[in-house]
Amino acid sequence: MNRRSSAPKLTSRIPTFHKKAPEVRPKTAEVKERFLPAPAVRSPFTDAAGAEATPRLTAPRTFSESYLTASPRPALRPDRGPNQRLPDQRGTRTEPEPEEEEVEEESGESRVYTGEEERTPREEESDEEDERTSEAEGITEEQPPWENKTLEHEAKEFQSSSTEPESQSEGESEGPKTQTLEPGQRQEIEDSSELAPPETGAAAPPETRAPPETGAAAPPETGAAAPPETGAPPETGAPPETGAGAPTETGGAAPPETGAGAPSAEKTEKSWSCCSLLLRGLGPLLLLLFVGFSQHLWLYGLPRSMAQLSAQLHLHWLQGVAPESEPCSSHCRVSLVESLPHGLYPSAPSSLESIAQSWLRLLDRANHSVDVAAFYVTLRSADHNPTDAQGRLVFEKMKSLISRGVSLRVSVNAPQTQTEDTEELKDAGAAVREVNLSALTGGIIHTKLWAVDQRHLHVGSANMDWRSLTQVKEVGLAVEDCSCLAQDVSRVFEVYWTVGGANGSLPPYWPARLSALSSAQNPLHLKFNGVPARVYLSSAPPQLSTRGRTDDLAAILSVMEDAQQFIHVSVMDFIPEDQFSKPPRFWPPLDSALRSAACSRGLKVRLLVSCWPHSPSAMFVYLQSLLVLTRPPLSCDLHVRVFTVPSTPEQMKIPFARVNHAKFMVTDRVLYIGTSNWSGDYFSQTAGVGLVVNQSESETRLETLRTQADQVFNRDWTSQYSTDLRVDQSHTCPMVQT
Structure with a gap:
């Protein structure tokens, strides 16, 4: 106005x-x-949350x-x-300002x-x-609100008491209510609380501390409920605050943390102790997981997808560490078996069991499963040759397995040129899977093995062919009631079965369920016909060798290195090159090993190779280079002979027959029986296996497998069917057309 x-x-x-x-x-x-x-005076008050604030x-x-x-x-x-x-505020007026x-x-x-x-x-x-x-x-x-522990203490008490509506004072409505006051109202309530000290049992004001300029001590809190308009909960557990100990606006000391503050500190301490105990318990477990994961990466590499990772963590790996459902049998019955072509040794038949008889016996003993890995299956001749009778008998026995409730799985090389037998086995209920190893490693499936009920097995040079039973010279081992070794053979078969099929491929890792159960470092300790023996299975090529499996080439070299007196080798082809590569590459491991054994170590080396129409002509030239070492001054004890199976004109018409197809090696300590010819391709690309039997620690005079195999070798070496290879000889094998 x-x-x-x-x-x-x-x-x-x-x-x-x-x-x-x-x-x-x-x-x-x-x-x-x-x-x-x-003057910078600031009176605290109780806010709506029940905590003292400024x-x-x-x-x-x-x-x-x-x-x-x-x-x-x-x-x-x-x-x-x-x-x-x-104007509408009620209360007692305070003294006016000076x-x-x-x-x-x-x-x-x-x-x-x-x-x-x-x-x-x-x-x-x-x-x-x-x-x-x-x-x-x-x-x-003044002291900041976040450092004022009294305010924090009151706020915590209010939060805890706000959950208990029963503890509200008389006159309060259901649930705590908060009244917001203007600054003038808060100041007037504060001033009235200074003038009128609370009586015993009366409601205590929300703030009992005196302003700093008066210096008066704040009356102790009696524990009575605060007025409802202040919204403060009853402070029954808080210690009395005096003027000396109460925090002032000028930054006075805060009261010690008692009452509600102590449980908070105890909870923090307990939580830290629980965390430390948890870390102590989980620390070793985390360390083991880290070490196991690192070893997994070292063995199998980093998975390239979640599918590979889930496959790597497959539960089948438990089969490699868990105990078998029944303990494997180590007392084995073993037979050295062979096939002799018709007309070979007519006056002195073999004392060994024939391969056809051992196959028929294994099929008769089958109760659950028969797994066969072979180059091909032609147990019946296409032109009904009269000498295929044993092959037909084996084929009919295999067909009858399905009707007996025995599962039959056959893994063969792909592609097959003759599929009559495999198709008929499929119709009978057998599972036949072709393995296109040429697309995976550049080789073929040249393995010849059987696994029956994971208790019996057969390993040798004989194909699933009627000619291998009557027209080709073969050598093998038939092992019965030997689940320890048969289970290892079954794992080799599973490798072929895994990579077979239309979409077969090499996995980036091999699962632990296919890991080797025997190796050169950890052989199986068995008893072959009552004689203690250390046995292990080798495999080729390296791409198909699972974890722990000894490579086939390494097994042959170790057997040669272990020999102390002699090395006798009977193999169809021995050529130190990659025979099927274009152009052929020199491959010297086995050739160098024989030279070293004969010339450096002074061992007697005897090498028996075959002569037939499919013999490589370069093989004889390489062999003649070995014979040069016999000349002075070296005079190495190394000899090579060529074995030729006699044939009639009618027998010569049989394709891929009339040959010594055996692949074995005998030393003064060890017997090795394999399925591969001795050239570079068979160990780097082609699938094959070998069985190593060491009975040198036996002191018994019983006949061992090694002695039986050595007798077979000496019979062939000294027979009329073998001839010496001479250095100056130009036509070493007349059947070979140069």
Whole structure:
């Protein structure tokens, strides 16, 4: 209201504020110097959450270049001091401030003066600005709310008590209610709590600490419920706070953490102790997992997809470490078997069991499964040759397995040129799988093995061919009641079965369920016909050798290295080159091993090779180079002979027959029986196996497999069918057309 107005106006007692037109007045520097800033006093109060907090600074309204006109009742400002109260506020007024207010009434209007002279609006603005500055300085001196542990303690108590509605004081409604107060109301409640100390049993005010300027000690909290309008929960568990120990606005010391603060520290300590115990328990387990995972990566490499990883973690690996359903049998019955072509040794028939008889006996003993790996299956001749009778008998016996409830699986090389027998076996219920090894390793399936019920087995040079039973000279081993070794043979068969089929491929790893059960480093300790023997199975090529499997070439070289007196070798082809590569490459491992044994170690080396129409002509040239070592001054004890199976004109018409197809080696300590010819391709690309039997530690005079095989070799070496190979001989094998 404009006080210069000449006509008096009726004024309302309700505070009203009107802006006057802006009036520019110079601001003198004396105003700031005359009025000192108000003391930086900040009264804490209890907020709605029940925790002690400090009221926020409220920026007062600033009226630039204007002043206020008021009704006869003076206007109230919320931030002017603790002695004001709102028109509707009830309570006991506190003592006025030392400075008195002078009211000058002029013509029905009132104007407020503070101090000695009138305060202009610009001075009031300056005073309010100084007040805000002093309050901000006071706040920086006091203890921050996040470091005030008393406030945290009260907040935690309120949160815990807010979940118990039954503990509210009488007069409170259902559930805690919070009333938001203006700054003036909070100050008036605080002042009234200072003037009227609580009586015994009365409700304690939410704040009992005295302002710092009074220095009065705060009365102890009695534990009574706080007034409902303050929203503070009853503090029954808190220790009494005294003026000396209570934190002040000037950064006084906080009370010790007792009551509700101690369980929190205990919980933290317990959680840390639990974590440490958990780490101690899980530490070794995590270490084992890390070591196992590292070993897995070392053995199989990093999986390239989730499918490979899931396959690597297949549960079949338990078969490699878990005990078998029944203990494997180590007391084995073993027979050295052979096939002699018709017309060979007519006056002195072999004392050994024939391969056809051993196959028929194994089929008769089959109860659950028969697994056969072979180059091909032609047990019946296409032109009904009368000498295929034994092959037909074996074929019919194989067909009858399905009707007896015995599963039959046959793994053969792909592609097959003659499929009559395999197709008929399929029709009878057998499972036949072709292995296109040429697309995987560049070789063929040249393996010849049987696994029957994982208890019996056969390994040797004989193919699943009627000619191998009557028209080709073969040597093999038939082992019965020897599940320890038969299970290892079954794992080799599973390798062929795994990579077979239309979409067969080499896996990036071999699962542990196919890992070798025997090796050169860890042979099986068995008894062959009552004589102790150390036995292991070797395999070729390296791409098909699972973990722990001894490579076939390494097995042959180790047998040669182990020999102390002699080395006798009977093999169809011996050629130190990759025979089927274009152009052929020199491959010297076996050739060098024989030279070293004869010339460096002084062993007696005897090598028996075959002569037939399919013999490589280069083989004889390489062999003649070995014979040069027999000349002085070397005079190495190394001899080579060529074995030729006699044939009639009718027998010569039989394709791929009339040949010594045996592949075995005998030393003074070890017997080796294999399925591969001795050239580089058979050990680097073609699938084959070998069986190593060491009975040198036996002191018994019983006949061993090694002695039986050596007798067979000496019979062939000294027979009329073998001839010496001479260095100056140009036509060593007349059947070979150069």
